[in-house]
Structure formats: C-alpha cells, structure tokens
Amino acid sequence: MTETQQPIPKRTWLAMFGRLLAVQGSWNYELLMGNGIAFAAEPGLRLLPEPEYREALAREGRYFNCHPYLASVAVGSLVRAELDHVPGAKIERFRTALCGPLGSVGDRLIWAGWLPVCSLLALVVFGAGAPAWVVVTVFLGMYNAGHLTLRAWGLSTGLSSGMHVAKALAGPVFRRGPDVIARAGALLAGVAIPAALARVVRHGPAPGSALLYVVVVAGVLVGGVLLVRMHGRVDGWRIALVVLAAFVLYAVLRHG
Amino acid sequence: MNWFNLVPFILLGAIIGLDVVSFPQAMISRPIVAATASAALGGHAGLGLALGATLELIALEMLPFGASRYPEWGSAAVVGGAIIAGTPGQTITPTVTSSALVLAVLAALATAWIGGWTMVVLRRLNAIWARKATPRLDQGSAKTVDGLQIGGLCGDLLRGALLTGVALAILNPIVDAVIHLWGVPPAQSRAFVVGVSATVAVAATWKVFHATKGAAWFFLAGLAGGVALVWAQ
Numbered sequence: 001m002t003e004t005q006q007p008i009p010k011r012t013w014l015a016m017f018g019r020l021l022a023v024q025g026s027w028n029y030e031l032l033m034g035n036g037i038a039f040a041a042e043p044g045l046r047l048l049p050e051p052e053y054r055e056a057l058a059r060e061g062r063y064f065n066c067h068p069y070l071a072s073v074a075v076g077s078l079v080r081a082e083l084d085h086v087p088g089a090k091i092e093r094f095r096t097a098l099c100g101p102l103g104s105v106g107d108r109l110i111w112a113g114w115l116p117v118c119s120l121l122a123l124v125v126f127g128a129g130a131p132a133w134v135v136v137t138v139f140l141g142m143y144n145a146g147h148l149t150l151r152a153w154g155l156s157t158g159l160s161s162g163m164h165v166a167k168a169l170a171g172p173v174f175r176r177g178p179d180v181i182a183r184a185g186a187l188l189a190g191v192a193i194p195a196a197l198a199r200v201v202r203h204g205p206a207p208g209s210a211l212l213y214v215v216v217v218a219g220v221l222v223g224g225v226l227l228v229r230m231h232g233r234v235d236g237w238r239i240a241l242v243v244l245a246a247f248v249l250y251a252v253l254r255h256g
Numbered sequence: 257m258n259w260f261n262l263v264p265f266i267l268l269g270a271i272i273g274l275d276v277v278s279f280p281q282a283m284i285s286r287p288i289v290a291a292t293a294s295a296a297l298g299g300h301a302g303l304g305l306a307l308g309a310t311l312e313l314i315a316l317e318m319l320p321f322g323a324s325r326y327p328e329w330g331s332a333a334v335v336g337g338a339i340i341a342g343t344p345g346q347t348i349t350p351t352v353t354s355s356a357l358v359l360a361v362l363a364a365l366a367t368a369w370i371g372g373w374t375m376v377v378l379r380r381l382n383a384i385w386a387r388k389a390t391p392r393l394d395q396g397s398a399k400t401v402d403g404l405q406i407g408g409l410c411g412d413l414l415r416g417a418l419l420t421g422v423a424l425a426i427l428n429p430i431v432d433a434v435i436h437l438w439g440v441p442p443a444q445s446r447a448f449v450v451g452v453s454a455t456v457a458v459a460a461t462w463k464v465f466h467a468t469k470g471a472a473w474f475f476l477a478g479l480a481g482g483v484a485l486v487w488a489q
Contacts, residue, residue, distance in 0.1 A: 021280035026408030028382030032323065035386060035393070039405040042398055054396030061393045061401055065323070068281055111319040112464050115283065119312055122288050128485065132292050132305040143283050182468035189461040190478020191485065193454050196309050198486040200357075200450040201443065204306065206350035208443035213486075216451040223451075224458025231463065236317045236456035237327060241365040243452055248362060248434065251355065255439030 006047060006083045008159055015043035016075060017155055023071045032065035037075060044079035044159075056082040059091060066099050067106020072151045074098050076158020077165040084162060094163055101166070105174050110150070113181035118143040120188035127195020129203070193220070264297050265338040266421045273331040273416020277320070277375065278409050285330030287311035287364070291337040298341025303353060307340050307360050308333060313453035314365070317460035328371025329364075331416045335423045336364030339431050352435060354442035358449045359431045367423040374415050382408050 023036035038061035045056045060082075066074055077098070081091050122139035130138075157168045194217060201208040201216055227236050272293075275285040284290065288308040295304020311333055318326045340353075340360040385404060386393075392400040438445070465471040 022278060022405060022409060024281070025278045025405045025412070026382050026386065027277060028379050028386050028408075029323075030383035030386045035401060035404045038393075038401045042401060057396035057398060057401065058394050061396075107321055111321055115319065116316055116460075116464055118283075119286060119288065119316060123309055123312060126288070126305065126309045127482070129489065132296065132301040135305060135309075136289050136292055139286065139288055140282070140284065147282065179468050182465045182471055183474045186461065186465045186468070186471040186474040187478040187481075189457070189465070190475045190480070191482040192478075193313070193457050193461075194479065194482035195485050196313065197450055197454050198489065200306055200310060201447045202486075202489075204350075204442075204446050205353050206442040208447050212443060212447050216447045216454075219451050220454040220458060223455035224462075227455060227459035228462045231459070236459050237314050237365060237368070240314055240452050240456050241362070241369065244358065244362045244365065244449065247440075247448055247452075248358060251358070251440040251445070252434060252437045253439070255437045 005080070005160075005162075008044065008047075008079075012043045012047065013155065013159070016040055016079070017072075017152065019043065020072050020075060020151055020155065023075075024068050031061070031063050033068070033071060034060075034062050034064040037061070037064050037071060037078070040071070040075045041079050041082075044075075045082060047083060052082075052085075055088065059088060059095075062092075062095075064095065064099060066102035067110060069110055069147060069150050070102040070106040070154055072154030073158045073165055073169070074102055076155045076160075077162050078158070080159050080162035086163060090163075098165075101169060105169060108178040109174065109181070110147075113178050113185065114146050115143070117181055117185045117188060118146075120185060120192045123192035123196045124188055127192060127197075127199050129199065261342075262338075262421060262424050265294060265334060265424060266417050268294055268297060269331040269334040269420025270413045270417035272334055273328065273371070273419060274409065274412050276328055276330045278412040285333075287315050287329050287333040287336075290330050290333035291340075291360075291364070294334040294337025295341040296337075298338060300341040303340045303356070304337045307336050307357060307364070310357065310361055310450050310453045311336065311364055313450070313457035314361075316457050317463065319464070325372055325376060327365075327368030328375055328419070329368050330371075331419045331423075332364045332368035332371050334420055335367045335427065336360040338420075338424055339363050339427060342428065350442040351438060354445040355435050355438040355440075356431070358445050359434060361449050361453070363423070363427045363431065366427075367419065370423070371419050374419055378408075378411050378415050381411060 019040040023040050026035045038057055041060045045053050118139055122135050125138050126135045158165055161168055201213050272285045272290045291308035292301055292304040295301055315329050320326055340356045389400050389404055
C-alpha cells in the first residue's frame with residue numbers, strides 16, 4: 001500500500017466482506033454478477049463524495065462475471081481505483097479485463113480443484129467408518145477454511161493493489177496450485193471410491209458379501225470406462241437417473 | 257408425513273437451496289452435508305450420511321462452472337434426506353432402509369433436475385427486474401442495487417422452499433407405495449445404487465483431473481490405498 005492511499009476503515013472492510021458472501025444474490029442473464037459487484041463495493045464507494053459516489057456505483061453495477069470467490073479481488077481493486085480517482089473510462093476497461101482471468105483462475109482452483117478435493121476427502125473419512133458429524137465437520141471445516149481465506153485475501157489484496165492486482169494473481173498458489181490440488185484429488189478419488197462403496201455395501205443393515213463387493217467393483221470399473229468413452233455426449237447423472245428408475249421398476253415387478 | 261411434519265424440511269430446503277449460488281456458497285448444499293442434515297432432522301443421521309455419500313459420488317461430476325446449467329443438489333439432497341428419514345416409520349428393517357436408499361437417491365436426482373430448471377427461471381426473472389431497474393441503476397441508486405440483490409435472495413429462498421415442498425408432497429406418497437412392493441434383497445439394492453453412483457464418480461474423476469500430468473498414476477496409487485483400507489476393515 002502506498003502512503004497516499006486512502007485508508008479503508010475496518011467496518012467498511014467487514015461490510016464489503018459480508019456483502020461479498022451474497023455477490024451472486026441477483027445473478028441474471030442480463031448483468032450476470034454486475035449488480036452483486038455494485039452491492040459489495042457500495043460500502044467502500046461511500047467514502048467518495050456524492051457526485052462521484054453515484055457515478056462509481058452506476059459503473060460498478062454494469063455487466064460483470066467471474067468466479068464468485070475471486071469477485072473479492074475485483075471488488076477490492078475496483079473500489080481502490082475509484083477511491084484513487086482513476087478516470088472512469090480506464091476503470092471500465094480494467095473492469096472488462098478482470099472478468100476472464102478471475103473466472104478461469106477461480107474455476108480451475110476452486111470448482112475443479114478445491115471443491116472436489118474436499119468432497120473426496122469427506123468420502124474417504126466416510127469410507128473409513130467415521131460418524132456423520134465427523135464427516136460433515138471435516139468437509140465444511142476444510143472447504144470453508146480455504147473458501148473464506150481466499151475471499152478475505154482477495155478483498156485485502158484488491159484494496160491494496162488497485163489496478164496492479166494482476167501481479168498478485170501470478171503468485172505460486174494460482175500458477176501451481178491447481179495442478180497440485182488436481183493430483184491430490186486424483187489420489188483421494190482412488191481411495192474414496194472403493195472405501196465409500198465398501199461402507200455402503202458391506203457395513204449397512206444386512207451386510208453384503210465380499211463376493212458382492214468384488215462384483216460391484218468390477219461393474220464400476222467397466223461402467224466407468226464406458227462413461228469416460230461417452231465423455232461429452234451425455235451426463236452421468238442423467239444415466240444414473242434412468243438406470244435407477246429402471247431398477248425400481250424391476251424391483252416392483254420382481255415383488256409381483 | 258403430513259404438511260406440519262414437512263415444515264422443518266421445507267425451511268431447511270430453502271436455506272440450503274440459497275447456499276447453492278446466492279448466499280453464502282459455503283457448500284452446506286453439497287449432498288454429503290444437506291442429506292445428512294435433513295435425515296438428522298428426522299432422527300436418522302446415519303441413513304442420511306449413506307444417502308449423502310451416494311449422492312456426493314454423483315455430484316462430483318457436475319461442478320458449478322460460471323453460467324452453465326447444472327442440477328441443484330442442495331434442496332434435492334434435503335428431499336432425499338426427508339424421504340429416507342421418513343420412510344422407515346414404525347418398522348425399520350434392512351429391506352425398508354435399503355429400498356429407501358434407492359428411492360431417496362432417485363427422488364433426489366429427479367428433484368435436482370427440476371431444481372436446475374427452477375434456477376434458470378429465477379435467473380430470467382432477475383434479468384427482467386434488472387432490465388426494468390436500468391434507468392435507476394444508471395443514476396447510481398444504492399436503493400435500487402440493494403433492492404435487486406435482496407429481491408434475488410428472497411426469490412431464491414422461496415424457490416428452494418417451493419421446490420422442497422412440492423417435491424416432498426409428490427414423491428412421499430409414491431415412495432410409501434413403492435417401498436411395500438420391493439422385491440430385491442437389501443444388500444443387492446444398496447450395492448446397485450452405490451455401484452451406479454461410483455460409476456459416475458469414476459468418470460467424473462477422469463473428467464475433472466485427466467488434463468493434469470501424472471493424475472492417472474496418483475489415482476492408481478490411491479486405488480491401491482483404498483483397496484488396502486477396505487481389506488483392513
């Protein structure tokens with residue numbers, strides 16, 4: 001932070017952070033996340049004098065989209081730019097340039113990395129026989145430690161870096177993090193799938209035999225390969241819906 | 257289950273439905289959390305956890321990327337949890353709980369499908385409201401910005417409540433009827449449903465991680481660890 005920067009009061013930071021949790025509250029096909037950005041930035045923009053405040057708020061409410069957690073970076077840097085009285089046209093160009101990187105980095109790091117990793121870890125804990133509260137606590141604790149830290153870091157970094165925020169996004173967490181997380185995810189998936197399968201098949205009421213478990217594992221591997229080969233043509237959850245509906249029909253007919 | 261008994265599940269479905277996109281995206285809407293919480297509300301957290309894990313395996317496939325359309329797992333998992341907690345009723349037998357698991361997963365998948373569509377409808381409504389508010393937004397009206405945001409949040413809350421209520425009202429009687437006509441042994445029923453889920457999870461793992469160098473080897477190493485864990489149990 002340079003010495004000339006206007007300081008952000010703690011209450012304002014907290015108000016922006018709280019509002020960032022609802023940044024997608026009015027997500028729509030017209031402005032996408034735009035109104036949410038204005039909503040989250042508004043407490044910071046209140047530090048501007050009246051005519052500039054309205055101009056800035058109108059600017060921040062326009063079309064915008066990025067990953068919701070990294071919207072904190074956008075909100076922080078845009079508020080800083082407005083407080084530094086950067087010309088409006090320059091802020092608009094900067095705003096447009098932020099969408100792509102904050103979207104793709106967030107998608108890779110969180111949606112295709114951190115979320116599946118935490119989910120798979122919870123399934124490993126489930127497969128190891130842990131009770132419900134442990135599984136849920138492990139998942140929510142680990143996921144939200146990353147989630148809230150990222151949002152808080154994003155807001156603070158944006159507010160201190162302003163228009164120079166790109167440097168922060170070139171850090172090692174964003175460059176190498178997704179690959180490291182993906183490898184951890186692949187490892188956890190290997191543990192989680194057979195372990196979760198075993199808990200449901202072998203340890204529920206009226207436990208299934210070891211032979212049944214082996215048959216199911218073989219079926220899963222064959223089915224998995226088939227689904228992978230169909231990649232992109234149909235979603236697995238839709239196939240699951242149809243197959244389970246057919247199974248229910250079979251179960252009822254078998255009773256009759 | 258009567259309407260009075262459904263109220264806690266409808267409220268939970270609303271709150272968890274809100275978490276999917278609108279607020280606070282803390283992933284309480286993931287099936288492993290939502291189904292467990294919902295079934296715990298009905299006094300069967302353990303059954304809810306098994307359901308949640310089974311659904312979580314499927315949910316790994318559909319991640320909430322940007323503006324893409326995806327199933328709404330939050331309220332759907334609450335519906336599944338309510339069904340699995342409600343069906344055992346007076347007589348909890350392995351057949352009842354195992355068939356309930358299959359039916360709860362099916363009910364949750366169907367609800368997630370419809371739930372995804374309700375999210376699209378809400379986004380279109382939000383767009384209509386945003387278009388109408390454009391002149392005031394262009395003047396920098398904080399009241400309009402807040403109004404749109406709060407309107408969207410309330411709409412999403414209502415969406416989750418309606419989805420959960422309607423799904424339970426339709427699906428509960430169907431599940432109650434089908435459960436008495438179940439003709440597959442409990443172990444096979446559970447094996448089938450979790451087998452289908454795990455199949456989707458295998459394909460999802462490939463879809464999410466295959467682009468990473470060395471991920472296949474990490475998966476195989478994990479698989480060896482998983483088999484060892486199962487063997488040890």
